[in-house]
Amino acid sequence: MNGVHDMGGMHGMGPILAEKNEPVFHAPWEGRVLALRRAMAAWRKWNIDVTRHEVELVPPAEYLRLSYYERQFVAFLEMLVKSGLVTRAELESGIPAQGSAKATPTLTPEKAAVLVARGVPTRRDVLVTPRFRGGDHVRARNMHPVGHTRLPRYARGKLGVIDRDHGVFVFPDTNAHFLGEKPQHVYSVRFAARELWGQQASPRDSVFLDMWDDYLETA
Amino acid sequence: MLVVENTPQVHNLVVCTLCSCYPWPVLGLPPVWYKSAPYRSRAVIDPRGVLREFGLELPQETEVRVWDSTAELRYLVLPERPAGTEHLNEEQLAALVTRDAMVGVARVSPSQKDASA
Numbered sequence: 001m002n003g004v005h006d007m008g009g010m011h012g013m014g015p016i017l018a019e020k021n022e023p024v025f026h027a028p029w030e031g032r033v034l035a036l037r038r039a040m041a042a043w044r045k046w047n048i049d050v051t052r053h054e055v056e057l058v059p060p061a062e063y064l065r066l067s068y069y070e071r072q073f074v075a076f077l078e079m080l081v082k083s084g085l086v087t088r089a090e091l092e093s094g095i096p097a098q099g100s101a102k103a104t105p106t107l108t109p110e111k112a113a114v115l116v117a118r119g120v121p122t123r124r125d126v127l128v129t130p131r132f133r134g135g136d137h138v139r140a141r142n143m144h145p146v147g148h149t150r151l152p153r154y155a156r157g158k159l160g161v162i163d164r165d166h167g168v169f170v171f172p173d174t175n176a177h178f179l180g181e182k183p184q185h186v187y188s189v190r191f192a193a194r195e196l197w198g199q200q201a202s203p204r205d206s207v208f209l210d211m212w213d214d215y216l217e218t219a
Numbered sequence: 220m221l222v223v224e225n226t227p228q229v230h231n232l233v234v235c236t237l238c239s240c241y242p243w244p245v246l247g248l249p250p251v252w253y254k255s256a257p258y259r260s261r262a263v264i265d266p267r268g269v270l271r272e273f274g275l276e277l278p279q280e281t282e283v284r285v286w287d288s289t290a291e292l293r294y295l296v297l298p299e300r301p302a303g304t305e306h307l308n309e310e311q312l313a314a315l316v317t318r319d320a321m322v323g324v325a326r327v328s329p330s331q332k333d334a335s336a
Contacts, residue, residue: 008236013256205283210290
């Protein structure tokens with residue numbers, strides 16, 4: 001979706017504020033949000049692409065106003081409701097509805113630690129023919145899906161060169177909508193800074209993006 | 220994880236314009252500025268300006284490579300070995316490396332570790 005999350009190349013966002021001796025969390029609740037999100041992934045009600053898309057669905061003004069962990073929390077609550085783990089009424093009251101089913105088996109801290117350490121790999125060990133090879137000239141598709149995509153706007157329609165093939169990965173555009181994994185090759189694609197930004201950019205510079213096969217066409 | 224090497228000719232910078240992808244297993248959780256709109260929006264269109272904001276002025280002849288982490292690959296910058304550190308061993312060199320240098324917004328200083336990282 002052409003959302004405000006896709007901010008590569010935007011102006012007016014202000015100075016970069018780097019904090020000296022920054023703590024890992026600025027408040028204990030931030031750590032709780034991170035832990036909740038990581039641990040609750042164990043129920044497999046969603047996947048990494050669903051979680052990213054849910055954050056993108058935070059309305060633009062809110063997205064920019066909220067802190068990172070606030071956005072993550074808002075998106076997390078939406079996922080809980082959409083996946084049927086809790087109802088909106090339960091969220092509002094803070095009390096489980098009478099007779100509501102409990103998710104089993106219980107997720108214990110020990111199990112959560114193992115699951116978090118293991119992660120959820122998105123690389124797939126399947127044989128898929130790559131459409132491109134290193135050195136091929138390609139164009140990023142000019143596409144504007146209303147759903148999730150990892151093809152940033154600033155690269156769409158632009159010419160690049162395949163730098164290397166990373167192998168086969170789950171396709172976020174379908175996976176984020178529970179439409180299947182559609183595993184395909186991901187390439188590192190090199191775009192000259194001038195192709196992306198015109199003459200204001202240095203002729204020496206470039207931006208590398210990782211792109212799925214479906215984002216590319218032969219140029 | 221992919222490691223990209225800084226050399227006298229090439230400077231690498233890592234960003235995630237779409238969210239906040241970052242090499243957690245090695246660097247831990249990212250700082251707030253890495254996840255912020257100012258960094259995410261400008262790192263790809265004006266990397267030299269971003270580096271200047273971090274106090275790093277690159278010569279025009281240096282090639283800048285920006286890595287936008289759009290997939291599940293994670294990027295880490297191998298900083299350039301500072302001049303005057305030929306006598307240091309691996310451990311002493313490692314002590315000079317900062318988080319910022321591994322994101323690509325700083326160089327490794329030959330003397331003291333930057334307090335911000």
